[in-house]
Amino acid sequence: MDVHAFEVPTDGPDGKEQDGTLEWDSTTMVLVRVHAGGRTGLGYTYGDVSVASFADSKLAPLIKGQAVTAPAALWELMGRRIRNAGRPGVGAMAVSAVDVALWDLKARLLGLPLVQLLPAYHDRVPVYGSGGFTNYSLDRLTDQLTGWVEQGVPRVKLKTSRDPEGDPRRLAAVRKAVGDEPEVFTDANGALGRKQALYWARRFHEEWDVRWFEEPVSSADLVGLRTLRERGPARLEIAAGEYAYTTQDFVNLVEGPAVDCLQADVTRCGGITGVLEVAGLAATHHLDLSAHCAPAVSAHAFCAVRRLRHLEYFHDHVRLERLLFDGTLSPDGGALRPDTSRPGLGLEVKWPDAEDYRVYGPRTT
Numbered sequence: 001m002d003v004h005a006f007e008v009p010t011d012g013p014d015g016k017e018q019d020g021t022l023e024w025d026s027t028t029m030v031l032v033r034v035h036a037g038g039r040t041g042l043g044y045t046y047g048d049v050s051v052a053s054f055a056d057s058k059l060a061p062l063i064k065g066q067a068v069t070a071p072a073a074l075w076e077l078m079g080r081r082i083r084n085a086g087r088p089g090v091g092a093m094a095v096s097a098v099d100v101a102l103w104d105l106k107a108r109l110l111g112l113p114l115v116q117l118l119p120a121y122h123d124r125v126p127v128y129g130s131g132g133f134t135n136y137s138l139d140r141l142t143d144q145l146t147g148w149v150e151q152g153v154p155r156v157k158l159k160t161s162r163d164p165e166g167d168p169r170r171l172a173a174v175r176k177a178v179g180d181e182p183e184v185f186t187d188a189n190g191a192l193g194r195k196q197a198l199y200w201a202r203r204f205h206e207e208w209d210v211r212w213f214e215e216p217v218s219s220a221d222l223v224g225l226r227t228l229r230e231r232g233p234a235r236l237e238i239a240a241g242e243y244a245y246t247t248q249d250f251v252n253l254v255e256g257p258a259v260d261c262l263q264a265d266v267t268r269c270g271g272i273t274g275v276l277e278v279a280g281l282a283a284t285h286h287l288d289l290s291a292h293c294a295p296a297v298s299a300h301a302f303c304a305v306r307r308l309r310h311l312e313y314f315h316d317h318v319r320l321e322r323l324l325f326d327g328t329l330s331p332d333g334g335a336l337r338p339d340t341s342r343p344g345l346g347l348e349v350k351w352p353d354a355e356d357y358r359v360y361g362p363r364t365t
Helices: 050-063 071-081 090-110 138-150 164-178 194-208 222-231 247-254 271-284 295-304 315-324 351-355
Strands: 002-009 026-036 039-046 125-131 155-159 183-187 210-214 237-240 261-264 288-291 308-314 358-360
Touching: 002 050, 002 315, 026 050, 026 090, 026 315, 039 090, 050 071, 050 090, 071 090, 071 271, 090 271, 125 138, 125 183, 125 295, 125 315, 138 155, 138 164, 155 164, 155 210, 164 183, 164 194, 194 210, 194 222, 222 237, 222 247, 247 261, 247 271, 261 271, 271 288, 271 295, 288 295, 295 308, 295 315, 308 315, 315 351
Parallel strands: 125 155, 125 308, 155 183, 183 210, 210 237, 237 261, 261 288, 288 308
Antiparallel strands: 002 026, 002 358, 026 039
16 A cells, blocks of 8 residues: 655635635645555545555555455454544544545456445436635636536535625625526535524525525534524525544434534545445435535445435535546536446546645655
8 A cells, every 4th residue: 555645736816715714725635545456446535644644654554465355344444443543533534545445446356437336326426516715706706606507517605704794795796697597505614603604594595595504603513503404594404514524423413413414525534435334324314415525536435325415516626636637527417427437436646747746655657
């Protein structure tokens, strides 16, 4: 097993992007490759370069010499191995990347596209266009969102709540640009207090027909999420789950429940094995599950989610995956369809391009 990390600068204004609570100037992908039988499986996550060193020190020695055709069994072993090092956060992200690589490798060894190895309910995953950063000009904001609509994507999302008083101008511009038909989603990234969030939930829905309010308050504020779900507009869904790392994190969100639609990130929640576990939890609680980002992996993994809602087709990840991989997917009729003509995830690393962004790991020729 070998581990790499690539840091790619953003293409936002002045080289930065912003949401409701954070500003950043680059995105780092941690790539894991697992080798067996003359084949190589790849998996990845998005996080700090420390995720790469964690995977190298804690997981690579464990994986060496193991039967790679049983990803779920190795997922259980990895969970035990990182217990004292810390499972949420960096630990879960490292496990996620390795787990995805193991599933990809197994599919390649069998000569199957990954979607056909998984217990798939679907052959495509509906998407929504996501970006709309809070530091975008109105022209860039509306151009980005209308661009997705013109590609046939019927739902779009913008970041909000960094400057709540400025959001009405941004939302009015978006609604005017995309028209009445596309669904408009908002994402506060946990920036608001409970009363603030309830006020804006009502305005978002009543004035701009917003149907989805993601993390209006911190996802750790389960009482706040439940309050918004119970007291907010009936047709405005409250969503959270992208920062859930363990099964218990998801249990906390579905009991009550605290959300109308649950989210999961395949690169944070334990990889494909983790997604399968969360999918069962969502189904037993009669909740839909939405995929958070990482479209190249999520397009396969979430075909195996019975109560699938959609996938966040996130600007940063789309851009980075196209830069680093051959075999990425583009929306077709508002959905991503896994390429069944290629084994595994259907991805190959563009090594000459990737080397320009390397911040961790051995060079590969």
